[in-house]
Structures are given as C-alpha cells and as structure tokens.
Amino acid sequence: MRVIYLKAEQDIESDKKTLQVSDLCKITGQDKKLCARVGKIQILDLTGMTQKRTAVSMMKIIERIQMHYPDVEIVSLGENDILVEIISPKHKKERFTLGKIIFVCCICFFGTAFSIMAFHNDIEILNLSKMVYESVGLVRNGQVGILEIGYSLGLAGGIILFYNHIGKRKLTSDPTPIEVEMRIYENEVNAALLEDAKRLREEQDVE
Amino acid sequence: MNFLKLIYLFIFGISSGLVVAGGVFSTLIALGLVPRFAGRSRTAHKVMLYEDFIIMGCILGILISVWPFGEWILRLREMLSAPFLKTMNAIGEVLLGTGGFFAGCFVGCMALAIAEMLDGIPIFARRISFRKGLGCAIFAVAIAKLLGSLFYFIKMM
Numbered sequence: 001m002r003v004i005y006l007k008a009e010q011d012i013e014s015d016k017k018t019l020q021v022s023d024l025c026k027i028t029g030q031d032k033k034l035c036a037r038v039g040k041i042q043i044l045d046l047t048g049m050t051q052k053r054t055a056v057s058m059m060k061i062i063e064r065i066q067m068h069y070p071d072v073e074i075v076s077l078g079e080n081d082i083l084v085e086i087i088s089p090k091h092k093k094e095r096f097t098l099g100k101i102i103f104v105c106c107i108c109f110f111g112t113a114f115s116i117m118a119f120h121n122d123i124e125i126l127n128l129s130k131m132v133y134e135s136v137g138l139v140r141n142g143q144v145g146i147l148e149i150g151y152s153l154g155l156a157g158g159i160i161l162f163y164n165h166i167g168k169r170k171l172t173s174d175p176t177p178i179e180v181e182m183r184i185y186e187n188e189v190n191a192a193l194l195e196d197a198k199r200l201r202e203e204q205d206v207e
Numbered sequence: 208m209n210f211l212k213l214i215y216l217f218i219f220g221i222s223s224g225l226v227v228a229g230g231v232f233s234t235l236i237a238l239g240l241v242p243r244f245a246g247r248s249r250t251a252h253k254v255m256l257y258e259d260f261i262i263m264g265c266i267l268g269i270l271i272s273v274w275p276f277g278e279w280i281l282r283l284r285e286m287l288s289a290p291f292l293k294t295m296n297a298i299g300e301v302l303l304g305t306g307g308f309f310a311g312c313f314v315g316c317m318a319l320a321i322a323e324m325l326d327g328i329p330i331f332a333r334r335i336s337f338r339k340g341l342g343c344a345i346f347a348v349a350i351a352k353l354l355g356s357l358f359y360f361i362k363m364m
Contacts, residue, residue: 104257136216159232189246
C-alpha cells in the first residue's frame with residue numbers, strides 16, 4: 001500500500017480558475033512520482049462562478065484522488081476544510097489602498113488621542129496630580145511640573161514597550177500585540193466563513 | 208530635601224505612566240479595533256504603521272489633557288497679527304472637523320466592540336430567536352448613536 005500525506009492550509013488565494021490538488025495542499029510521500037501525479041488531479045473548476053470565495057472539504061479531495069488511484073492510502077495532516085479565495089489577476093492591485101491606509105491612520109491617531117483624553121477626564125487628572133503634589137508638600141502652580149514630565153515619559157515609554165517597536169525597529173523579535181491580534185482575527189473570520197458555507201451547503205463536499 | 212521630593216514625583220510619574228499605558232492599551236488591543244480596521248481595508252501589512260499612529264495619537268492626547276497645550280496655542284495667537292489669526296482659525300475649524308469625525312469613528316467602533324466582547328448582540332439575537340435583519344439592527348444602532356450624540360450636544364451646549 002502506498003501512502004501519501006496531504007497538508008492543507010486553512011485559506012488559500014488563487015488567481016487560477018481551475019485548481020488541482022497541488023494548489024490546495026502540500027503533498028508528500030515515499031513515491032515522489034505518484035505525489036507529482038496526484039498533485040495534477042483537478043479538483044475545482046470555477047469558471048463562470050460569480051462568488052469570490054468557496055470552501056472545499058478535504059473529503060472531496062480524498063474522493064477525487066481515490067477515483068484515480070484506488071490503491072493509495074491518503075493521510076490528511078492539515079485542515080479539514082479549505083477556504084479558497086479567487087483573486088482575478090486584473091484586480092490584484094487593490095484600488096484606493098493609500099487612501100484606506102490614510103483613513104485608518106487618521107482613525108487610530110485621533111481616536112487614541114480622544115480616548116486617552118477621555119480617560120484623563122474620567123479620572124480628573126489635574127485634581128489627581130494636585131493631590132500628589134500636596135502629598136510631598138509642594139503646590140502645583142498650574143505649570144508643567146516634574147510629575148507631568150515623568151508621567152508623559154512613562155506613558156510614551158509604556159506604549160512603546162507594550163507595542164514592542166519604535167517606527168520599523170522592533171525591540172525584541174516577538175510579534176507586536178496587534179500583529180498577534182490580527183492573526184487571531186483572520187482565523188476567526190476564516191472559521192466564520194467556513195461555518196457559513198457549511199450551513200448554506202455551499203461547500204464542495206462529497207455527497 | 209526639595210530635590211528628593213522632585214525625584215519622588217518623577218519616579219511616581221514614570222511608574223504611573225507605565226502602568227496606565229499598559230492598562231489603557233491592553234484594553235484597546237482586547238477590543239481588537241485595529242485588526243478590524245486593517246482587515247476591512249485589506250491592509251494587514253500596514254499594521255505596524257497603525258501602531259505608530261496610535262502612539263502619536265496618545266502623545267497628542269497627553270499634550271492636550273496633561274500639558275497646558277491650549278495655553279501655548281493661546282500665547283501663540285497673541286503674538287500673531289489679524290490676517291494670520293484668521294487663517295489660523297480656519298485651519299483650526301478644519302482640524303476640529305476632521306479630528307472630530309475620525310475620533311467619532313473610533314469611539315463608535317469601540318462602543319460596538321465592547322458590546323460584542325460582552326456578547327450582547329449574539330445573546331439578544333438568540334433569546335428572541337432573531338434570524339434575519341441583523342444588518343438592520345446594526346444600522347439602527349448607528350442611527351441611534353448619531354441622534355443620541357447630537358441630542359446630547361444640543362441639550363448640553
């Protein structure tokens with residue numbers, strides 16, 4: 001019995017209309033020639049499809065492979081469902097990207113400024129700092145004092161530590177919290193799309 | 208003695224700043240706003256840039272609310288002559304308008320993100336077996352927020 005191993009990613013992007021096994025997953029096994037031949041088996045034909053996304057079940061891939069090679073044992077090591085996103089080569093370059101980036105930058109900038117001010121307003125920071133000054137027997141005279149300088153330095157330093165980078169230079173090799181959150185978000189979106197496809201029975205699956 | 212007090216205040220300030228930064232920004236992260244913006248605009252590769260803007264926004268916020276930024280601007284205005292003052296006013300109006308718009312975007316998303324984090328919408332939808340028209344509900348929330356905020360400002364001004 002010859003064994004081939006398949007490993008699928010959760011989501012793939014493709015600009016081709018017909019997808020074969022090797023487009024959907026990685027293949028390995030002892031018999032390299034067999035792997036290459038299995039890789040050529042066509043799974044999906046999306047010509048004429050209007051949707052931009054589709055889901056394929058691993059079962060469908062296994063079924064197709066077994067149709068061609070009934071005596072091959074298939075081991076799937078990756079995801080059970082694959083999300084295929086079709087990107088037409090024409091539109092590969094997204095439009096308005098710069099505009100979108102500027103828009104998001106503005107939201108981040110003004111939004112954060114607003115929320116930190118809202119927080120300071122909430123805790124009545126001027127009252128608070130007056131109390132701290134009085135605790136050491138000094139009087140806050142309306143000017144910027146050493147406490148404010150320290151607080152601001154601490155706040156800026158804290159965010160830089162927290163976000164783990166200054167400009168493009170990272171402080172450590174770890175990903176920044178937003179990069180981590182970005183991956184989590186992408187995974188959740190993929191999971192939701194797959195769930196939807198399954199419920200609507202739009203997934204390419206065995207009957 | 209006074210010098211020691213200053214050192215105490217400085218250390219107090221730095222420590223509280225560090226802790227506040229950790230608290231406020233982990234809340235922002237937990238809400239997952241930036242990934243959402245980046246996902247929506249399909250610009251996930253620019254996430255680091257967005258973080259830079261968050262840091263700069265925070266610095267602007269500190270300038271305005273902790274430092275007497277307004278007084279500095281007022282002092283600057285006193286030194287200007289009348290025509291300059293007019294252009295400065297115009298620039299100020301534009302900045303306020305755009306800044307307000309973007310801050311509103313952020314706060315609106317934040318409010319819904321909090322509701323979502325607490326699973327408010329899914330729980331409600333399930334309790335009243337609400338199947339269709341979630342889009343309408345979200346739209347209603349947005350309109351209500353617009354009207355509510357206008358009502359608040361008009362009433363309070």
